[in-house]
Amino acid sequence: MTEHYPQAEQFMASTHEVENQPKPLENYNLYLADKALQQAVEREGASWAYSDLIAFGELAGKKESIELGFQANKYQPELRTHDRYGHRIDQVDFHPSYHQLMTTAIEHGLHASPWSDPKPGAHVARAAKYYLHTQVEASHGCPITMTFAAIPALRHQPGLFEEWAPKITARQYDPRNIPHTEKNAVTIGMAMTEKQGGSDVRRNTSRAYPLAKEGSGHAYELVGHKWFVSAPMCDAFLVLAQTRSGLSCFLVPRWRPDGSKNPIQLQQLKQKMGNAANASSETELRGALGWMVGEEGRGVRTIIEMVATTRYDCMIGSSAGMRQATAQAIHHASNREAFGARLSEQPLMQNLLADLALESEAAMTYMMRVARAMDNQDNEHEKLLSRIATPVGKYWICKRTPNHAYEAMEVIGGSGVMENHIMPRLFRESPVNAIWEGSGNVQCLDILRAIEKQPEVLDAYFAELQRAKGADKRLDQFMIKLKEEFSNSKALQYRARTIADSMAVGLQAALLVQHATPEMADAFCAGRLDVNGGFNYGTLPSGLNCAAIVEKASPAVEQ
C-alpha cells in the first residue's frame, strides 16, 4: 500500500505565484495614452479629428487588434505560382489577420483620406492614424503607403488618373485576384528596383514596346525583371522601363482589360528578416501590358512623386516604431522592481527611459510638422520646407530606430527577446525603412541635390529654425555652426551625413523648444546639441528632469 502525502501534493501543485511581472500592454487607448501626439495633432491643424482619433486609438489598443499583428507575422504569406493543372496563377495567400489589418487601414482612410477628403489638417490627421496603426503592425503599411503614394504620380496622366483614382481612394478593401475592371476598390504597388541597381534606376534594363502609338497614356508591353516587388497582390503597379527615349513610367495592371492574366510572373518571395507579414517578390515581366504615365523618357521625374510620398510615410512608420518601443519600455519598467525599487524610479533607468522618450517625441514632432507642410503645398515656404525636410527626416528618423528598438528591448530584459513579445518584431522591422525608398546615403545626396537645384529650400529650412531663435542658447549656437557648415563647399558629398545629422537634430530642437514641455526641450538640447561624450542611449547629462519626461511619455495603463 502506498503512503499518502497530502502536504507534498499540495506543494507540487503550486510551486509559486507569478509576481513582479507587468501585465501585457493591451486594452488601452493608443491615442489618449500619447499626450505628445494629441498636442501635435492640435498644433498642426487637425483638432477636428479628435473624436475620430480617440475611437481609432481605442481600436488599435484592443487586445484583439494587437493579436492580429502577431498572427499576421507568424503565419506568413505563401506563393503559389501555378494551380494544380499547371496554369500560372501567381497567387500569394495571406493569413486572415493580414486581411483584417488591411481592411481596418483602408476603411479608416490611411491609404487615401487627404486625397479623397482634402481639407486643412487632412495629412496631419491621416499621419496620426497611420502612426497609431503602425504600432499594431508595420508590414501592412507597405501596400497602404504605396496605394496612398500612387495618387501624386498618377496625376501626371489625367486619363488614367480619372479612371483609377476613384477605385484607389475607395474606402473598401477587395483582395480578390480578379481584373480591376470588376472591382470598386484597388491597391497599387511599385516596381523600380532591378538586380543590377536599386538606387541607380538608370541602370534598369526592362524594356517597353509600344503596341501602336507611342508616348504618354499609350499602351506598351513590358519585358524584363524586377528584383523587388512588394505587395505583389496589388491590382496594378507603377513600373519603370526603357523606351527609345529613355526610362519611362508605366501603370501595369495584374489583369488585362480583356480579362486575361497580365504576364507579371512571380518567381519567388523574398525571405525577409523584417516586414514579414507583407510579401515581397522577385518578378518577371513577360510582355506585361501597361500604359505610359507622364512624359516619355521622364519616368524618374514621374515616379519620384510616388517615392517622395513613400519617404514621408517611412518617417511616420519609424516614428511609430519608436513610440511603441518607448511605451513598452516605460510600461515594463514602471511595473517591475529590482533591488528593492521600481525600475522606472531608479536614476540610471530614468536616464535611459527619458532618452528613449526624447528620441521618440522628437521624431513624432518632426514628422507631424512635415505633415502640416504636406497640407499646405500651395504655400511657398511649406512647399520648400517639405522638399528639404523629407529627405532629412527620412534619413535621420529611420536611421535612429534600430538602436532605439534594441535599447527598449534591453529595458524589458529577457522577456523582451522572446517571440511572444512585440519587441523582436519591432527590432526586425527597424532597419527596413532606412533601406528602402532610398537608403541613407541616397537621402543625404538628395539633400545636397535639392539645395543645389533650388537654394531656396535651404533658406526655408533656416527660416523654420529661426522661429526658435532666442529660446535656448545651445540651439542659437548650433544654428551658427550649422550655417558655417554650408559656407564650406569643399567635399560636400563626403560630409553629407554630417550635414544631414545636424539639419535633423537642429530642426527637431527648434520644434521642441517651441512646442514641447520645458523639461523635454532642455533635455533634448543638453543631450543632442551639447554632446559631451554620451555615445549610447541613457547618457543624458546631469541636472535634467528625467522623471517628468518619463511620466509624460508613459502609456499609463493601470495595473
Ligand SMILES: Cc1cc2nc3c(=O)[nH]c(=O)nc-3n(C[C@H](O)[C@H](O)[C@H](O)COP(=O)(O)OP(=O)(O)OC[C@H]3O[C@@H](n4cnc5c(N)ncnc54)[C@H](O)[C@@H]3O)c2cc1C
Ligand atoms: C523589404 C524590401 C522591400 C522592397 N520593396 C520594393 C518594391 O516594392 N519596389 C521596388 O522598386 N523596390 C523595392 N525594394 C528595393 C529597395 O528600394 C532597394 O533595395 C533600395 O533602393 C536600395 O537599392 P539596392 O538594394 O540596389 O542597393 P544599392 O543601390 O546597390 O545601394 C547599396 C548602398 O549603396 C549606397 N549608395 C548608393 N549610391 C551611392 C552613392 N552615390 N554614394 C554613396 N552611397 C551610395 C546606398 O545608400 C546603399 O546603402 C525593397 C527593398 C526591401 C529591403
